[in-house]
Structures are given as structure tokens and as C-alpha cells.
Amino acid sequence: MIRYELIHTDPSGARAGILHTPHGSFDTPLFMPVGTQATVKTLSPEELINIGAGIILSNTYHLFLRPGAELVEEAGGLHEFMHWSRGILTDSGGFQVFSLGDLRKITEEGVTFRSHIDGSTKFLSPEISIQVQMKLGADIAMAFDECIPYPADYDYAKQSTARTHRWAERSLNAETRSDQGVFGIAQGGMYAELRRDSARTIASMNFAGYAIGGLSVGETRDLMYEMLSASTAELPIDKARYLMGVGTPDHLIEGVARGVDMFDCVFPTRVARNGMAMVEPSVEPRGRLVMKNAAFTHDHQPLDPSCGCYACRNGFTRAYIRHLIRADEIFGLRLLTLHNLWYLQEFTRRMREAILNDRFSTFRAEFFNHYQH
């Protein structure tokens, strides 16, 4: 089962801990690379292990549609199917079906939607989502919720959040696997009162961990951080806290500063495939190198000379990676994906070290000293 062990709280409130799962124990704060379709795009499982990844996230919506949960179950579950020995978390599919806009219809029972693959009509409910997630067999399953669009008026946010609470209860009741923990998701839109109430309500249910959903959906940074603070203040200290869909270094720092332990985001892998390398603000103040830029044509140094990733350690230069990206070569996408995930992994490791040494506030200040929004 899932157990969170709090190791140390920094004076700032940032937490260092260990998340125990049926597939290993992992240091927190932790970042989960996204493996939407039972593969973290471009990488092998061994590469993910070399990067230091502990838990990866896979998407129920995508696997439900293709290849289908029954096939994954028949293969022995997601770990076996994709040859991944460490932790897996599956989301509930809620975020994806709500993103379909006009292609879905919500009732109290669940959501009817059209498959993006073949246009066929499908249905997901809290019970079906958990049933699918039990077949996938991840270590952590997520409750089925609605991610409230931004902006949304108070009444919609309130009603949607109340439905998310009823769905949370149904999700929890549907779970029967003893080797799988379910995390509840607090919503509340962009209203601090609803955020506090939602976190309290979800926290009152016996989930294995608690997530904050519906943030980083278009709101300002300040509003996001305000909503986050309102949420985490209501969550118990003895369980893991997971901020969903967030994965830039500035957001990670601000999340950890507000007591968050876990993150996931397609950002590092997606921007890699768009030809972008994530680097320290001391290397490039906005933290991002666009590899197609002509400035790198004759640049025969690594992406970040101080980086320990496969690409930077082995003499693959900015000039070479620029060539690969311009030539649409897959190996370029691999090198950037390896680099970006390594960067975030190392970043969480450094945050943890700072927390354990009671100097997280200094770490945070130093980062933002260089960083340009």
C-alpha cells in the first residue's frame, strides 16, 4: 500500500519525505515523468532509471481507448506490459474527457464522450475509471474528478466541486485492490473559500494521498499560488500531497514552499520534442535554450557544462543537437528528453537537500535571483 513518511520540515514549510509504494520507496519532493501511452515518449525504462525517475504517470483515458485496459490486464498489468519495475500512478481520465469540450456530456452518473481515435461513444464514471485503473494496476490510482475550466463563475465552480466530492466518495468505494492506493483530488476553481472547503472535504475521506487539481490552467502565477496555499493548509501532514500537471522549476519551488511533495507534467518531455533544453537560470535567465537558434550553429559545448545527464556528459554539443533537431532526427529528441528529465530530477534532489539542511528559503531566493519570468 501507499505510505508517506515525513522526514523533515524546513522552517519555510517545505517537506522532505519518502513515499512507500508496492514498487519501491521514493524520496520526495518528486517529479513524475509522464508516460501517457505506456511509454515515456522517446525513452527506454533503463534510461528513466538512470535519470533517477521513481514514479511515472500514465493516462487512463489514452490506455482505456488504446490498447484497452483488458489487454493491459491480460499482459500482467501496466508494469509488466511496459517493462517498468518502479512506481506508476494513473490519472482518472477526468482531465482528458473534460478537455474534449463539445465532444463530452456530463451527468451526475459520469461523462459520455467521443473517442479522439475513432469517434466512437464512450462513458467514464468514478466506478468505471477506478475499474479501469484496477486493471491497469498502477501503485496509485486517482479519483475521478472534474477539472474546472478557467475562468468559471462562482456558482459553476461550487456545483462542480460538490460533484467532484460525491465522485471522490464513489471512487474510494469502488476501489478493491489491496495493492493499490487511491488519491483524492481537491478542486475549488479560483475561489479561496471553495479551495479550502474542498481540501477539507477531500481530506475527511480516507484516501492514500491528496492531490490539488485544476491549477496552472491559465490563471496568473499569484492566483495559482494563492489557491495552492489555501488548499495545502487544509491537508493532513501524514499523507503525500500532489500538485497535478505542474512541471516548471519555478512552479516546483513554489509548490514545495507550500508543502507539496509530488508533481507531474508533460512540460519537460514535450518541450524537448519541440527542440528546447531546460537549463539553470544562471546559464540562461529564462531557463530555456531553443536549439534551432542560429546562435548555436558553432557552439561546441554541452547544453549545460555543469549538467551530469547522458547528453552533457558524453560530448554531444549544442551544435550537434541543433543539427539533429533541424534534420528532424529522433536521436535529438531523445537527447533533449534525457537532458530535461535529468534536469528536473536533479532539481528535486537539490530542493530535498536544501530542505534537509533547513536552507530551502535560500535555495528559493537564489533561484529567483537569476530567473526571468
Added chain:
Amino acid sequence: MIRYELIHTDPSGARAGILHTPHGSFDTPLFMPVGTQATVKTLSPEELINIGAGIILSNTYHLFLRPGAELVEEAGGLHEFMHWSRGILTDSGGFQVFSLGDLRKITEEGVTFRSHIDGSTKFLSPEISIQVQMKLGADIAMAFDECIPYPADYDYAKQSTARTHRWAERSLNAETRSDQGVFGIAQGGMYAELRRDSARTIASMNFAGYAIGGLSVGETRDLMYEMLSASTAELPIDKARYLMGVGTPDHLIEGVARGVDMFDCVFPTRVARNGMAMVEPSVEPRGRLVMKNAAFTHDHQPLDPSCGCYACRNGFTRAYIRHLIRADEIFGLRLLTLHNLWYLQEFTRRMREAILNDRFSTFRAEFFNHYQH
């Protein structure tokens, strides 16, 4: 420099040897994976080494246009640029520019053509091709030749072959690097008399090795093998023989049976990216598994249970690879590329073992006993 060491000739005429290069000595027969744009598509250098690749081929035409030979030279040469410590052979660009059809114009001096990237006008000649290849710095450079289209009438084939001979001489004279060997290319179209004459003429020039070009361009198998036999019969035994652009197991066997030592082809890597796995004829008589086939939906065994490649050793099943290919996931292309190159590498190793044990004819008969054309 380049030196071929003949270790053993089987009663059939098949040869086992060692090719010595400035970047290592490699057993022959050998198959060279193609790394057109300074990367073997989808793979890392370490993966190529794990597969057992010794020499890879890179394309002068592509690198000439992008990123340019000067940039590669500035980076320290192709080995340094792409982080590859073993052998490299560059072709001359002749094959690619002649493939451009209406977009190129041939004179005695060389070929004027339009870049497929930006439409700009470019010129390649024997001297320029060798100059570019010297900047790239591969272990083996190829003479600039014309690959005769098929079909071609006798007069055209004769005149083109005579020009290829004059260009061979100019290529040889243009080479000045002491750490790079140039291979000559025998042509002759589909005329045995021209083939014999061309091989004799090229063999009379002091090349580091000899290639047979212009085969597997649309002719029948029997005609190809007849032309190949006519060519190799005229080549000296103390230098390597390289059959260009050929890379299916049946062609490899028939090439080796006619005294060929080296091969290259995009086949194993290209079909991998089209979702095809190469397997023994005893597994599938045509030697090819099309992974999208519904037959593999519930097939939870490796591509080839007897294969030792990364994909087959680590529990990646046909069902999983089918899922990856259907979902357009890059990791699926990687697994199939690794598998196909491993298969060909292992295939050449088995041919060599058979030659060393004087049982190549048996090996050949056993293969074709299962194989369906």
C-alpha cells in the same frame, strides 16, 4: 590506413577476414548500419556498440547540404561530432545526386544539382566529393561515380562506366589524408562484359578497397547475382569487397557466396520505422513481421524468442510493440531498429562462423530451405 586481412576462404568461395581501420579492426563479412545525417536513426552510439556494429555509413550528400562539411570539420570531424568511436565510411554523394533525376545535370567535370532542402544550386565533382569527405574525416571515403539507372541501354551503360573510371582516377588523385582510405566503385550496368571490364579497370587503380555499385536497383535477383559474380571474379583477393546498398539476409548470403565482405543498406532501419521486424525464416517464412497486424494483439511473446537483442531479452512483447507502433510512439521505432540491426549483425556473425568451419554452403541451403521469396 585501411587494410584487409583474409583469414579463411570457405570451399564455396565465401571469405572471412578482418578489416583494419584507424578506428579499430572489424570482422568480415560485416554489415554497416546507415547513419545518413550523422546519426543512425533513433539510436545512440552506445546502443550501436551493444548491437556489435563496427563501421557505420554516413551520407556525404546530406552532410554536404546540412550542416555542411566545414561545420563538421570545425567540430573535429564526424567521429567527434556524432560521438562515434568506431569506423565510419562516407559515400561520395554520387548515388543521391543521380537519384535527383531532372534536378541534376551531368558533365565530364561533375554534377550540378538542386538541394532538396532549399532548392539552391550545388555542384559535386570527384575532387569536391573527396574534399568534402576529407573534411568529414571518415575512415573510408568512396570514389565519385555514376549509379546507372535501370534499365539502361548498352551504349549509355558503356559511356557512363567509362566516365566513372575517369572519375575514379580523379577521386584517387584528389585524396591527400593519410588516415583515410578511398574505395573505388565498379559499375557496368546490367552487362556482364561491362561489369568484368569495369571491375578489372577499377582493380588496376591503387584503391584501399573495391566496391560494386549499381546493383539492387530494380533488376531480377538472378540478373543481380550474375552481375555480381562477373564483378567479384575480377577483384584482387587481398582487398575488401563492398556490395553497396544491399541489406536483406538473402542478398547478404548470396553476396558472401560470391566473395563479398561488406554491405550497407537502409533496409533494416527503414522497415523498422515502418513497423516491421526482421526474423528468421524458421519463425516466419518471409522473414518479416508487420507489427500492426491484428494477429499480434494478444501475442505476449517477444518478436523472436530465440533473439538476444535488447527488445527480445527484456520482455517487450509483440502486443506491446504493436501498441507502440499503432500509437506512433518513438520507443516502438527504437525497439524495432535495435532488433533489426541486431538480427543482421548476428546474421553476419553466423555467416562468418560457418565460413571458418567450411560449412557455408550448408548454412546457405538451410536458410533458403525455410525462406520464401
